[in-house]
Amino acid sequence: MILQIVISLFATLSFALLFGAPKSELFFCGLAGAIGWVVYVVLLGFDSGITIANLIATLALTVFSRVIASIRKNPVTVYLISGIFPLVPGAGIYYTSYYFIMNDMEQFSSYGMETVKVAGAIVLGIIFGFGLPQNWFNQLQRKR
């Protein structure tokens, strides 16, 4: 589990660097990605199904991004964009196109639906995350 945390942290951190995130924020970007991924893996362990796991992981990621953005006085985008990478259905896109080519229509449609559902779950997760009122987060800013 610790290995998973470290690896997802480095994965997100590297991509944050590729997208030009400020050096001082790289670690927090990585942390955002790690939190999303860990929540996802833990929920999968509880047999929650991939959609719910993605939904809650994205929600956790969004809330964390907003908290850290308030504390560090930076745009939420910096953390959210980096952190979303482990959850984006890259594998889904791959398997969908793979089975399409293999002419395995059953697998193709199941992976295709799964990819769409995951994308939908991410959408809802972010929307719920931003549904929380901003002034909860503003308090964090004042404390500092």
Added chain:
Amino acid sequence: MAVTKEILALSVEIGDALLRNGAEVYRVEDTVMHILEAYEIENYDVYVLSNGIFASANEDKDDACSMIRHVPLGSIHLGRIAALNQLSREICSHECSLIDAWKRLEECKAIPYSKKLTRLFFCGLGCSCFGYLFGGNILDAVTAFFIGILLQMFLDNLKQHKSSKFITNILGSAFVTLFALLALFLGIPLHYDKVIIGDIMPLVPGIALTTSIRDFFNGDYLSGAIHMIDAVLTAFCIAVGVGTIITLFRFVLGGAFLA
């Protein structure tokens, strides 16, 4: 009086820079309005799309002026967004005069990407980490690392030739798949699917998806739709790139090779 024009130009220019580097529409609109207010322009209108800015100020006075900017969907630079955000904060708390602001804006725009070697290394690292996270073993991760480095070189090269986004995505994913399958063909016992998944991560439209959702959430349906189409088309291009090479290998080497 040229002051209105000067102020509007500054705020629109900051908005342009934000949008160009991948900020969401709501942030751009908000920033432009706040800057105008900070310089005491009360009568203004701002309309921002994901690839354009329309703004006017003091329309009922003598020095009325309006500006339009076309901003093509560009590459993301989070550092510039953060720096511009900081700049607009300072302008709003009146810590920054108009002349200073222009100077600072130029500085923000000039923040570079990291050095080429650093980028290569971290692209490789990112790809290998993702390959591992999605169920590959150490060998897969190491292979993904090297292919990731090659991919970043390839993408940098394409960028210099200013090729279109579609071509970049199709060629990029085809490139990755080609090398993964070649490695498999040379007898390295890979889970080639994990390698490919790790290595297409830099192309996957996570950012377009996120930005699109945030635009929708803020009620900017048009910009949200533009980004969403961008995300879907990018995903489609990746699928085409991967698919072409796999088909090619199956055709040349027979179906048993990739079963």
